[in-house]
Amino acid sequence: MSCDYLSRANKGISKLQPYQAGKPIEELERELGIKDIIKLASNENPLGFPASAKQAITKHLDELTFYPDANGFSLKKAISEKFKVKQEQITLGNGSNDLIELIARTFVHDEDEVIFAQYAFIVYPLVTQALNAKAVVVPAKNWGHDLPAMLAAITDKTKLVVVANPNNPTGTFLESAELEQFIKQVPENVLVVLDEAYTEFTPVSRRAPSLQWVDKYPNLIVCRTFSKAYGLAGLRIGYAVSSPEIMGILNRVRQPFNCNSLALVAAEAVLADDAYLAKAYENNLAGLKLITEFCEQEKLPYIPSMGNFITIDFGKPAQPIYQQLLQKGVIVRPIAGYGMPNHLRISIGLPEQNQRLINGLKEILN
Structure with a gap:
């Protein structure tokens, strides 16, 4: 060659x-x-695989000759009603990985900085490197996030700060008050991506009301997935909640039909399967x-x-x-x-x- x-x-x-x-x-x-x-x-x-999701898929198999709903209206409506957020705040993705990559690709330019913790999910440095941006890796504290150190690492070149709660692969957890205090101090021109792929495994009493924080902190984006607790890993479906302005910007870059029809109906079904x-x-x-x-x-x-x-x-x-x-x-x-x-x-x-x-x-x- x-x-x-x-x-x-x-x-x-x-x-x-x-x-x-x-x-x-x-x-x-x-x-x-x-x-x-x-x-x-x-x-x-x-x-x-959840029986509720299987039933929904079976019901819609004959519709696979058609493209999926590009806007995912029905699933967005279900997410909106369950979590008390507006539909215009929701972005759907091919798993939360897809959403994290979409956010970075939308906002991060060559040689911008992305901050994340040591021992954080390996996709964060992969996405940062692919964009030729600078990864700022903040040393871990007890295997988890050192939020004051992450705050101190922010410069005028910082575009994103990514926090996973709970963190993968260490399983460490940030309490709600500590996490909100951190978000409150991040400059408004720096986006905070809160990756909550495992949030459903945490006790409800200790779980941060992060989706409601989005209205208070316009630079916050919360990413969640149906791959873990909801059992849909093979279908690749997730969602992000942000301000309507950020959602609108992400939609300019998001691929058309990035969520397939079966994933959309399965996610809607299992979302109601308490x-x-x-x-x-x-x-x-x-x-x-x-x-x-x-x-x-x-x-x-x-x-x-x-x-x-x-x-x-x-x-x-x-x-x-x-x-x-x-x-x-x-x-x-x-x-x-x-x-x-x-x-x-x-x-x-x-x-x-x-x-x-x-x-x-x-x-x-x-």
Whole structure:
């Protein structure tokens, strides 16, 4: 090949590496020739696809010859009514990842600054680098966000500050008062992106009223997803809530039909399925308790989590433990790419899956 096409790409992309997703079950089956594999790697909902979403999809299958509603009117209406926000504040996306990328692509220019925390979701630096912007990584405090340090890092070049609450991959959580105090102090010309992909796993009494904050703080954008607690990861659907002005700007850049028809109707159905959401919350709470008790018994340090996963410190390179778990048919997530080579992030599964993980770890460690 005579042409160096990488040199023709946008400048920031030349230093990027592709995002590494969790290992699929089918891939492990091919590699090791084993069956009965469980995947506790990608923070998916272990309860399975919601029956309410399946019914909605079945009802609309014959409509797939038509383009989806480009504006997602019906889903926006459901989100508006459930969370008491205006429809003109809502932007729909192909998962919350798509929305974060859309926000950055809309507002961040070459050599602008984007602030996020050390150990934050790896998509933030990927998007920043792709735009050839400057990533300002603020050292973590107790594995989570150091909000005063993030505030101090803001300069006249800062366009975005991204905060994940709870944070992935560490599971750390910011209390409502602390978070609002931070947002209040961010200059109005700097956008604050609050990534709440895991908010449904937090206790309602401690959950920030972030969607209502949008009216008070016009530079705030809240992103949420249907991939985690709502069980629709394979359909890729999420939403952002912002001021109508920001929503209007995002809509200038958003791809037409960026959410498919089945995702739209499934999300609307599961949004009303309170029983499914409650069951997901309770299963997660019980699973976290079981695994944290195991860690305490084994004297394994772990990061207390408010997500649907837990990150464990094995005190030595965790890759060999990850590989041994694969041999037992248990897929978890190594996170050396986050600068945490001694840790594994483990998604909460069904009770029998959590116990199988614990049994496997006991055999490996003892």
